[in-house]
Amino acid sequence: MIQNTKELLVNQYKISNKVLELYEKAIKDVEEVCNSLDEIREFNQLKVLKAFQEERISDSHFTFSTGYGYNDMGRDSLDKVYARIFNCESALVRPHFVNGTHALGTALFGNLRPGDTMLSVCGTPYDTLHEVIGIGKGNNMGSLKEYGVNHKQLELTEEGKPNYIDIKKILSEDPSIKLVHIQRSTGYGWRNALLINDIKEIIECVKALKKDIICFVDNCYGEFIDIYEPTDVGADLVVGSLIKNIGGGITPTGGYIAGTKECVERASYRLTVPGIGGECGSTFGVMRTMFQGLFLAPHITMEALKSAVFCSRIMELAGLNVLPKFDDKRSDIIQAIKFNDKEKLIEFCKGIQIGSPIDSFVACEPWDMPGYADQVIMAAGSFIQGSSIELSCDAPIREPYIAYLQGGLTFDHAKIGILIALGRILK
Ligand SMILES: *Cc1c(COP(=O)(O)O)cnc(C)c1O
Numbered sequence: 022m023i024q025n026t027k028e029l030l031v032n033q034y035k036i037s038n039k040v041l042e043l044y045e046k047a048i049k050d051v052e053e054v055c056n057s058l059d060e061i062r063e064f065n066q067l068k069v070l071k072a073f074q075e076e077r078i079s080d081s082h083f084t085f086s087t088g089y090g091y092n093d094m095g096r097d098s099l100d101k102v103y104a105r106i107f108n109c110e111s112a113l114v115r116p117h118f119v120n121g122t123h124a125l126g127t128a129l130f131g132n133l134r135p136g137d138t139m140l141s142v143c144g145t146p147y148d149t150l151h152e153v154i155g156i157g158k159g160n161n162m163g164s165l166k167e168y169g170v171n172h173k174q175l176e177l178t179e180e181g182k183p184n185y186i187d188i189k190k191i192l193s194e195d196p197s198i199k200l201v202h203i204q205r206s207t208g209y210g211w212r213n214a215l216l217i218n219d220i221k222e223i224i225e226c227v228k229a230l231k232k233d234i235i236c237f238v239d240n241c242y243g244e245f246i247d248i249y250e251p252t253d254v255g256a257d258l259v260v261g262s263l264i265k266n267i268g269g270g271i272t273p274t275g276g277y278i279a280g281t282k283e284c285v286e287r288a289s290y291r292l293t294v295p296g297i298g299g300e301c302g303s304t305f306g307v308m309r310t311m312f313q314g315l316f317l318a319p320h321i322t323m324e325a326l327k328s329a330v331f332c333s334r335i336m337e338l339a340g341l342n343v344l345p346k347f348d349d350k351r352s353d354i355i356q357a358i359k360f361n362d363k364e365k366l367i368e369f370c371k372g373i374q375i376g377s378p379i380d381s382f383v384a385c386e387p388w389d390m391p392g393y394a395d396q397v398i399m400a401a402g403s404f405i406q407g408s409s410i411e412l413s414c415d416a417p418i419r420e421p422y423i424a425y426l427q428g429g430l431t432f433d434h435a436k437i438g439i440l441i442a443l444g445r446i447l448k
Contacts, residue, residue: 022048034376034440034441036444040444040447041440043335043338043443047331047335050334050338051327051347061323062323065318066319069316069319072102072105072106076105078098078312082094082098083309085305085306086303087303087305090302090303091300093304096114096308099114099311099312100112100299106315107252107279107280109252109280110282110285111280111282111285112277112280113277114277116275116311118263118275118292119276122153124278125153125239125276128284129202130291131287131290132235133165134199136170137170137198137200138172139172139198139202140172142184142188144177146204146239147239148394154172155170156172158394173191173195173198175187175191177212181212183215183222192227192230198231201223201234201237203215203223203224203239203256205238205240205243206242206352207353209416211344213345213349213351214345216247216350216352217249217254220251224251224255225255235284237257237259237260238251239260239261241265242266242355242409242427243352244261244267245323246326246354252279256280257284258280258288259279259280260278262275263275263276263311264407264408265408266325266410267314268311268315268318269314269316269318269410270314270411270430271314271317272311273310273405274405285299322410325410325435328412328426328429328432329354329429331347331435331439333345333346333347334347335440335443339443339447343358343359354427354428355425356426357424357425358424358426359421360421361422362422363418365446366418366424367386367387368442368446369424369442369445369446370424370442371442372441372443372444372445373400373413373414373426374401374402375442376412376437376442377412378402379402379404380402385399395417395419396418397417398418399415400413400414401413408428410430411429411430412427412428414426426439
């Protein structure tokens with residue numbers, strides 16, 4: 022770090038010498054890991070570029086459709102670009118998905134029928150899916166359960182890997198299992214994200230027993246971390262949010278569903294209605310940011326990943342328990358930090374907020390959030406509301422007080438935000 026930057030941090034942000042010492046050590050330690058990410062980024066950038074060129078994307082795709090949105094060229098072509106990138110038959114990429122949960126719910130409702138069972142093989146699904154499935158603490162009104170769709174779940178092993186013995190057993194015993202739900206990212210848990218190879222093994226295990234079972238992957242936070250996506254290793258459906266990795270930080274809202282033609286089509290009838298599916302829906306001028314965000318995504322995702330690697334190392338040097346470790350192989354952009362202390366957790370989140378470009382003057386506090394069972398604190402000084410490809414940190418207020426840090430449109434900004442946050446808990 023050059024002298025002037027240091028001076029500014031010390032004078033302006035009251036960063037202590039102790040924090041700066043940790044910084045110097047951490048940044049050296051992570052150098053090799055960060056450099057190793059460049060190859061993945063380059064490959065994915067090429068993959069995206071190639072898809073744009075093959076679909077002959079031009080200025081005329083940044084159309085502004087209204088009303089029914091018939092023949093919205095941009096919308097139809099973006100679906101095809103996504104299908105190429107995910108190496109699958111079909112995709113449904115829409116600003117009409119209000120978030121990742123909506124896209125996940127749409128794909129589940131579209132592909133499950135009364136009497137079917139959904140099997141989660143990575144333990145409890147992400148918090149906001151509980152109400153969708155019908156295992157939430159609320160009234161579960163309108164949930165899959167209310168429509169007669171059952172849910173079963175298997176825990177991961179102590180090593181955080183899928184339990185293949187139990188998966189085989191339950192699949193051979195229960196003929197109602199129609200869909201296997203695989204969650205790539207950690208969510209609000211304490212485990213490493215599933216690697217593409219783990220996802221491949223789950224899918225192979227399921228398909229070897231019953232090839233008609235839909236292998237469904239919640240890919241939130243996972244796009245462009247690897248050179249392969251779950252659809253490259255046999256997933257029938259992958260779903261994610263456009264205000265995470267794949268929106269590149271500039272797509273204003275939305276979600277995507279990609280996979281086999283049949284599964285995506287079924288989901289499309291839930292987004293709109295049977296008979297219409299993905300063929301309607303005006304895009305009111307957002308297509309350019311959807312294309313451009315996708316184009317930027319391989320780069321931005323790696324800025325966020327480097328931020329997570331750095332955060333892991335510096336927090337570990339500061340004596341905290343972190344997951345993953347800085348040199349673990351990663352499959353999402355999440356960095357979990359265990360505080361074992363409610364006040365420290367809150368202070369850390371407040372520090373991230375103070376280091377943000379937007380709303381840096383706002384103090385974030387724990388709050389009841391729609392879709393979450395516990396109170397949640399969210400530091401999100403982002404250009405796009407709730408965008409977690411931008412530097413953000415959130416935590417459910419429950420023991421053992423784990424914060425989940427993710428994002429960073431630029432590694433430089435993330436480093437500063439993390440230093441400010443760390444400074445507050447070392448005081
Ligand atoms: C973020 C996320 C979701 C969806 O969250 P939204 O806030 O609705 O976009 C679902 N699953 C996982 C694992 C996630 O990380």
